[in-house]
Amino acid sequence: MIKVSNLSFSYTGGGVPVLSDINLEFDQRTTAIIGQNGAGKTTFVKLLKGLLKATYGEILIGEYDVKMRTAAELARKIGLVFQNPNDQIFKRTVLDETMFGLLNIKMGRYTAEKLAVEALELVGLDDKLSMNPHDLSLSEKKLLCIASVVAMDTDIVIFDEPTIAQDHAGKEIIRRIIQKLKEKNKLVLTIIHDMDFVAENFDRTIVFNEGKVLLDGSTREVFSQKDVLEEANVEPPGITQLANRLGLKNTILTVDEFLHECAK
Amino acid sequence: MKSISLFVERESFVHGIDPITKLYYILFAIIIPIILPSFTISAICLGTSIILLIFAKVMRKTLPVYSFVFFVLITVVIIQGLFKPGNETVLLQLGPVAMYKEGLQFALTIVFRVTNIVSAFMILVLTTKPSDLVEALVRKGMSPRIGYVIVSVFQIIPEMMTTMSTIMDAQRSRGMETEGKLLVRIKAFIPLLGPVVLGSLINTKERAMALEVRGFNSRNPKTYLNEEKTYPNSRFIQAVMLVLTVCAVAWRMFL
Ligand SMILES: Nc1ncnc2c1ncn2[C@@H]1O[C@H](COP(=O)(O)OP(=O)(O)O)[C@@H](O)[C@H]1O
Ligand SMILES: [Mg+2]
Numbered sequence: 001m002i003k004v005s006n007l008s009f010s011y012t013g014g015g016v017p018v019l020s021d022i023n024l025e026f027d028q029r030t031t032a033i034i035g036q037n038g039a040g041k042t043t044f045v046k047l048l049k050g051l052l053k054a055t056y057g058e059i060l061i062g063e064y065d066v067k068m069r070t071a072a073e074l075a076r077k078i079g080l081v082f083q084n085p086n087d088q089i090f091k092r093t094v095l096d097e098t099m100f101g102l103l104n105i106k107m108g109r110y111t112a113e114k115l116a117v118e119a120l121e122l123v124g125l126d127d128k129l130s131m132n133p134h135d136l137s138l139s140e141k142k143l144l145c146i147a148s149v150v151a152m153d154t155d156i157v158i159f160d161e162p163t164i165a166q167d168h169a170g171k172e173i174i175r176r177i178i179q180k181l182k183e184k185n186k187l188v189l190t191i192i193h194d195m196d197f198v199a200e201n202f203d204r205t206i207v208f209n210e211g212k213v214l215l216d217g218s219t220r221e222v223f224s225q226k227d228v229l230e231e232a233n234v235e236p237p238g239i240t241q242l243a244n245r246l247g248l249k250n251t252i253l254t255v256d257e258f259l260h261e262c263a264k
Numbered sequence: 265m266k267s268i269s270l271f272v273e274r275e276s277f278v279h280g281i282d283p284i285t286k287l288y289y290i291l292f293a294i295i296i297p298i299i300l301p302s303f304t305i306s307a308i309c310l311g312t313s314i315i316l317l318i319f320a321k322v323m324r325k326t327l328p329v330y331s332f333v334f335f336v337l338i339t340v341v342i343i344q345g346l347f348k349p350g351n352e353t354v355l356l357q358l359g360p361v362a363m364y365k366e367g368l369q370f371a372l373t374i375v376f377r378v379t380n381i382v383s384a385f386m387i388l389v390l391t392t393k394p395s396d397l398v399e400a401l402v403r404k405g406m407s408p409r410i411g412y413v414i415v416s417v418f419q420i421i422p423e424m425m426t427t428m429s430t431i432m433d434a435q436r437s438r439g440m441e442t443e444g445k446l447l448v449r450i451k452a453f454i455p456l457l458g459p460v461v462l463g464s465l466i467n468t469k470e471r472a473m474a475l476e477v478r479g480f481n482s483r484n485p486k487t488y489l490n491e492e493k494t495y496p497n498s499r500f501i502q503a504v505m506l507v508l509t510v511c512a513v514a515w516r517m518f519l
Contacts, residue, residue, distance in 0.1 A: 051433050075439035088434045090459040101438030134466075152438065 001156060001187050002026040002048065007057035009040075009047060018043050019211045022057070026156075030178060030188040032198040032219065035208035036233045041191045042083055044208070045158045048189075050074045061156070076105050079149040083160035083191070085141035088148075094120065094136070095129040098148040105152065119151035120144075122180075123173055138165045143173065150177060157181055159190040163197055175201055199223065199237040199253040207232050224251035268421050269394050270325065278320035278387065282495035283397040284404060285502055286388040292505045293384035297377055299512045306376040313383035322390040326383075333382050337375045344371035394418050399488065408486060416471075420464060427460050 007022040019040045033041050046052045048059060050071040059066040061077055079101075082088040091097040095113070098120055102112035120126045123143040128136070133144055142165060149157065162174050171194075178201055181188050192198055198205060198219060205222040207215040209232040215222050223229070223236045226244070235241070243252035243261065252258045293313060297306045317323055344367040345351075351364030388397070395415055402411040435452065436442050442452035 046433075049437055051437060070441060070443045071433075071436035072439050072441040072443070075437060080437050082434070082437075087430050088437075090431050090434055100435075100440075104439030148438070 001028070001062060003058075003060040004048075005058050007044075007047065007054055007059065009043060009052065009055050011043075013055075017055070017211055019047070022213055024206070024213065024216070026187055026189065028185055028187055029203040030182055030201065031190070031204040031206060032202040033189065033191045033206050033208060034193070034195070034198060034234055035214070039208040039232075040211040041208050042160055045080060045160060045189065045191065048158065049078055049080045051080075072104070075101065075152070075154075077154055078156040078158065079152050079154040080158045081142075081145050081149045081160060081162060083164075085138070085145045088145045089133045089141060092132055093130050094125060094133055094144055097133050097144060098151055101148060101152045115151050115153070116148075119147040122150065122177060123147045139167065139170050142166065143170065146174070146177065150181070154186070156187045156189065159188070159192075161191055161193065163192060163194045171197065195223075195235060195237040196239070199240065207234060220251050220253060223253065269418055270389050271393050272322045272325055272390050274321045274391070276320045276391070278316055279391045280495065280497075281391075281501065282493070282498045283388070283392045283400040285495070285498040286392060288502055288505060290381075290384040290388060292509065293380055295509065296512055297380060299509070299516050301373075303373065303376070306373065306380060310376060310380045310383060313380065313387060316387050317383065317390070320387070320391045322386075325390055326386050329382065329386060330379070333379060337371075337378060340374055341368065341371040344368070344374075396493075399490065403488070403492065408480075412475075412480075420468075423467065424460055424464050427463050428456055431456055431459055 002025065004022055004024045007019060008017050009019040010017045022044070033044070035041055043052065047054055048061070048066070050066050050069060053067065061074065064074065064077065066074065089097055091100055095116060098116035099109075099112045102115055103109070107115070117126055117129070120129065123146055125136075125140060125144055125147060128140075133141060136144060142162060146159070146162060159174075163171050166174065175197075178188050178190070190202065202219050204217070205215070205219040206213060207222060207229065214232050215225060215228055223240050226236065229236060236244075237253065239255055239258050240252055243250075243258055248261055250261060252261060293309050296309055317326055345355075345363045346361065346367065348364065348367035348370055351367045353365040354362045355365045355368060356363040395418075398406075398411045398415050402408050432442050432452065435455075440452060441448050443449075
């Protein structure tokens with residue numbers, strides 16, 4: 001669904017590249033992008049979204065060449081939930097904020113409102129439709145941002161650190177949304193620091209380090225490469241480390257797997 | 265963050281002169297040609313400013329300013345040269361259009377005066393950090409409130425520009441066209457105003473509270489974060505300028 005070839009990018013023309021020579025292909029597998037702060041993850045997804053223009057290289061979204069389209073045209077294909085909700089929210093009410101994208105893609109008011117309310121129900125904000133988004137808590141703001149992007153029903157949905165500031169209930173909501181999108185055969189791409197969440201929810205994991213792809217593979221493969229992960233300053237999930245220390249041979253990703261392995 | 269200040273960080277003796285002396289220099293560069301309205305004096309003043317700008321290694325930054333100023337002044341030259349009352353001596357005849365010597369001379373004085381003032385201002389603006397200037401003025405007794413207002417203009421405008429591009433990204437990423445034709449841009453710009461202005465009002469309120477918490481309105485004398493810089497030459501330079509001004513006045517009166 002997405003093909004990235006020889007992608008390089010720097011913010012200052014000719015300065016240090018933030019991303020250099022990235023080659024990746026994305027299919028329907030839910031994919032986590034992990035790596036240290038400053039590794040270039042956010043920059044990478046903004047490039048996919050057409051908000052930044054590549055210095056070198058090419059990005060294809062489906063049949064579209066990102067370079068040839070405006071970000072607005074791409075909005076029907078690919079949705080991005082920003083890392084910082086304050087960068088995304090600018091309407092006066094929760095409902096308006098969620099309807100904004102739907103109205104832009106020429107949906108009728110009635111349908112737009114219906115879809116917006118549905119999306120808000122999904123994140124549990126349907127009782128706050130007329131509130132000012134800036135009066136919500138940080139975790140609610142993030143959920144609102146998720147709702148307003150998910151409502152647009154794009155084939156590709158990108159989350160930038162969705163679990164930050166979420167308590168257990170919030171994370172459960174996000175987990176449910178990701179599962180739901182997966183059932184609808186959408187590509188879910190998520191930048192995330194919560195390794196337990198990665199292990200439990202994502203088929204594929206990509207590790208970014210200093211603007212390069214350090215590891216790419218199924219989540220289990222990636223978390224089995226302890227030494228390489230250390231190089232990128234990434235810690236495998238707690239349960240994976242425990243199993244490893246106990247001397248279990250297989251790479252364990254979840255508590256259930258761990259119990260299963262121990263019972264043998 | 266982007267900056268709207270034109271300050272250029274360089275190592276030079278002009279950068280090392282204190283902001284107050286530079287302010288006096290502007291005053292000096294304005295009044296000397298008024299006291300002594302001769303052409304030569306204006307040229308000398310302008311020459312001095314340009315030499316200082318060259319020493320400050322900021323000549324390149326002055327070019328856009330000079331080009332703008334000359335663009336404006338060229339119209340003055342043309343209009344005065346063609347139409348100034350009292351034009352007699354024809355200097356240049358192009359078909360029905362005639363350029364006159366008197367008008368050109370008059371226009372040239374204006375050009376020199378304006379360029380002179382602009383150059384003196386550029387010495388201040390290009391070689392002084394705005395916050396240093398404000399701090400120096402507050403030390404001289406300007407109210408810290410006014411100082412704060414000046415400094416915050418330098419902060420708020422770039423901040424608003426950043427907010428603007430952030431919101432535009434949020435709009436684009438949910439399908440609102442913000443690139444392309446002028447009409448599209450204008451249509452995208454109008455809904456921006458609300459959130460940007462509102463956002464900066466909210467920021468202002470928060471900054472005011474932060475200042476209040478740190479005792480901005482306290483009546484006690486304020487201390488400064490930075491140690492007062494000492495500028496060994498400033499007394500000398502100021503004295504020289506004063507003496508020159510007195511000489512100029514004397515020259516005008518007695519010669
Ligand atoms: N708008 C910007 N202008 C200049 N540099 C930036 C900008 N945004 C990010 N950077 C720099 O690019 C690098 C990668 O940032 P980012 O993509 O946000 O990393 P991550 O999301 O992996 O933490 C960092 O070194 C950061 O300082
Ligand atoms: Mg980031």
